[in-house]
Amino acid sequence: MTAPDLLTLARFVLDRIAEDEQTALAAGGRTARGEQITEWRADGMQVVAEPDETLVVKHSWPREIKHITRHDPAHVLAELAVRRAAVESFAAWVEDNRFSLDQQDTHPLERLVRAWAALDADHPDYSAEWAPSSAGAR
Numbered sequence: 001m002t003a004p005d006l007l008t009l010a011r012f013v014l015d016r017i018a019e020d021e022q023t024a025l026a027a028g029g030r031t032a033r034g035e036q037i038t039e040w041r042a043d044g045m046q047v048v049a050e051p052d053e054t055l056v057v058k059h060s061w062p063r064e065i066k067h068i069t070r071h072d073p074a075h076v077l078a079e080l081a082v083r084r085a086a087v088e089s090f091a092a093w094v095e096d097n098r099f100s101l102d103q104q105d106t107h108p109l110e111r112l113v114r115a116w117a118a119l120d121a122d123h124p125d126y127s128a129e130w131a132p133s134s135a136g137a138r
Helices: 003-028 062-070 071-095 109-118
Strands: 039-041 044-047 054-057
Touching: 003 109, 039 062, 044 062, 054 062, 062 109, 071 109
Parallel strands: none
Antiparallel strands: 039 044, 044 054
16 A cells, blocks of 8 residues: 555544544533543442443443443543554654655554454445455555
8 A cells, every 4th residue: 555545544543533532522421510421330230420420321231331331431532542642653654654665564553553444344434455454465
């Protein structure tokens, strides 16, 4: 892939990260005082949000509650921040090397960025050229 193609791949992933960040922030909601809620915890068969005990899930089974609280907005946002940093590092490398990249050059993060893009393979802007299996087929 050319440098512009790799930058398009990075932009696609960064756009999906931004969408997921907005979804996580919306799921967290706000307290009555306007503070952003992002942390959830189990309370019996319910899930409540910190800091004001706002009900998030009225009733769920223990296995589901563990999954829901593990993937609260705070956790999702932290994970997305790590992804964003990796993709931005990859994009900066592509930019720095855009005029000297040849078809054999790869960045260690390229396979990871491709894998993250593939999570949204059903998105209309996704390109099959980005599939993780095609990373070594340059």
